[in-house]
Amino acid sequence: MKSNGKSTEVQGVAYRVACQNRGCGHRFELRITPQNAKLLSETMACPRCGRRGGFLKPDGRIGDKLFAARLFFKLTSTSYGNAGSNEEPDSIAEAY
Numbered sequence: 390m391k392s393n394g395k396s397t398e399v400q401g402v403a404y405r406v407a408c409q410n411r412g413c414g415h416r417f418e419l420r421i422t423p424q425n426a427k428l429l430s431e432t433m434a435c436p437r438c439g440r441r442g443g444f445l446k447p448d449g450r451i452g453d454k455l456f457a458a459r460l461f462f463k464l465t466s467t468s469y470g471n472a473g474s475n476e477e478p479d480s481i482a483e484a485y
Contacts, residue, residue: 404458405451413438419445419458435460 401422408415415437421428434441440462448457 402454402456404445404447404456406445406458406460408435408438408440408443408460410435410438410440410443410460410462413440433460 401420404419404421406417406419408417413435415435417436419428429445432442432444435443443460443462446459446461448459451457
């Protein structure tokens with residue numbers, strides 16, 4: 390779109406993002422420009438649930454300068470080990 394010879398179109402690439410945090414699923418649009426391109430390589434927070442540490446993972450192109458993406462989060466310090474047990478892991482696996 391032009392008015393008086395000046396372009397009013399917003400520059401950059403748009404990502405339609407869906408938060409992959411359980412119970413959130415918020416969808417939002419993130420516009421990447423040369424000024425904020427570092428967002429593609431850093432962690433970010435979901436604007437709705439506020440969980441920090443999400444990584445943007447592209448899903449593919451939707452249209453011209455429009456991509457789909459997901460905001461993935463790493464598992465938070467969950468331990469499936471046998472903390473405090475004196476048994477070896479192999480003997481526990483054999484018991485089940």
